[in-house]
Amino acid sequence: MAGERYVDHKVLKTFVQNKVNVPPDEARERRRQVNHLRERLEDYIAAHPDFDLVKLRASGSTAKHTAIRRRSGTGSDADVAAYLRTTDTDIDVSTMLTWLRDRCIEVYGATKDADDFKPSDHAVGITMRSSGLKIDVVPVLYTGEPDDKGYLVTADGTKVLTSVTLHLQFIQTRKDKAGDGYRELIRLLKAWVRESKEVDPELRCKSFLIELLVAHLWDVGWNGKPLQVDDYPAAMEQVLAYIVRTGLRTPIVFTDYYKADAVRTTADPIQVWDPVNPENNVTRSYTEQDRQRLVNHARATLDTITMAAYAATKGEALASWRELFGPTFPGE
Structure with missing residues (x-):
């Protein structure tokens, strides 16, 4: 990608600090x-x-x-x-x-x-x-x-x-290694989901799912690179590309508090396992239609970010990002 000419990490960070945090x-x-x-x-x-x-x-x-x-x-x-x-x-x-x-x-x-x-x-x-x-x-x-x-x-x-204690420890352990950008990236993605649900109330993507997707990509990286927690546009692309490329069909398991073989995979369309409880798929209530809707929305969002990166003018780039975060973007 040609780099976010008009909307870069600094712009997104300002938006998060002024409108999301x-x-x-x-x-x-x-x-x-x-x-x-x-x-x-x-x-x-x-x-x-x-x-x-x-x-x-x-x-x-x-x-x-x-x-x-x-x-x-x-x-x-x-x-x-x-x-x-x-x-x-x-x-x-x-x-x-x-x-x-x-x-x-x-x-x-x-x-x-x-x-x-x-x-x-x-x-x-x-x-x-x-x-x-x-x-x-x-x-x-x-x-x-x-x-x-x-x-x-x-x-x-x-x-x-x-x-409660182990869940807090789970996220704190990763934040301690990644820095403040880790939790701020989660907030940015939550803001994207909230705005997305304003447009499509049937979209399902709970906050806990966002936290676990970010944790998984911090643990394993994406496409040969670590999660770019200090480059929010790049990190958003990584999370969205993961959703699109995997279709959320690959089970996600964490081994902080139990071994991977403690999980018994199911036929659920999306399987993201609670870091504390190997018997709890936190997305067990998501249907195949829910999975497809979320994957398709991630694909559309990724396309929008790509359009913004290649926009000829700052106005065009901002218009694309406003599709994702609403009319207050960038909130300077």
């Missing part, structure tokens, strides 16, 4: 609110030794530092994993969420309105009226295993082994 003040406020919630719940646990809420851990994109700037009224700002001990192995998720909601209300007492606590299909959402922040408290069944291992319970009752 969570502003530092907001990030600090998110962490403060999460820590405040954890401290109040943990104090309650200490005062009630027989309480079934065992411990709390910050989780999700905010804890991983891969969160992107939230658009008004959408999504949550932070996640907290609430580890619950129960003897009922067949617990119903709706019962568990109702119980957890009641415990959160007890902790906050009269300082918050009951309407600020809303269970969803997998979490209890808590809205902080003073700041507008929303925290999702996700229940995890705790069985006493080390490394904060426990079981998420999905809306259909399926129990999935997870570990």
Whole structure:
């Protein structure tokens, strides 16, 4: 490729910093609110030794530092994993969420309105009226295993082994070697996916999948080169080319916490295995149509980036990139 004449790493980095990254003040406020919630719940646990809420851990994109700037009224700002001990192995998720909601209300007492606590299909959402922040408290069944291992319970009752601590360690290990560009590249790709879903709401590509694709390419490289975390246009091309060339048909397995032969491959159209749980294909619900849609979209995006690289004018190059990131690009 002839090099991004008008849209290079510097332009994309400026866009990420101005339009994608969570502003530092907001990030600090998110962490403060999460820590405040954890401290109040943990104090309650200490005062009630027989309480079934065992411990709390910050989780999700905010804890991983891969969160992107939230658009008004959408999504949550932070996640907290609430580890619950129960003897009922067949617990119903709706019962568990109702119980957890009641415990959160007890902790906050009269300082918050009951309407600020809303269970969803997998979490209890808590809205902080003073700041507008929303925290999702996700229940995890705790069985006493080390490394904060426990079981998420999905809306259909399926129990999935997870570990907040090991997931954070997984991404931190790679960031420590790759540098700050590693997580910022993830944020850039998440912004691309979010904009893509505005155009095609049926497109499926969860944030965790983006994180694992980047991790895989950091581990193994692409086309004989390491992942170019310090050259965002080149790195985007690598990720997109991987999706297009493999068609996402090649299973992705990580060996940080288990051996590769612990995975039993399936007939699922896409197989990207949870780094913590060799029995959990994180894309198990993706259909063949979902796979084709994502691969075709990656191909179209790759074509757009190529057009931008060979654009005759800066205006033409920016117009191509705006197709990918919306009208605010480059956000200078």
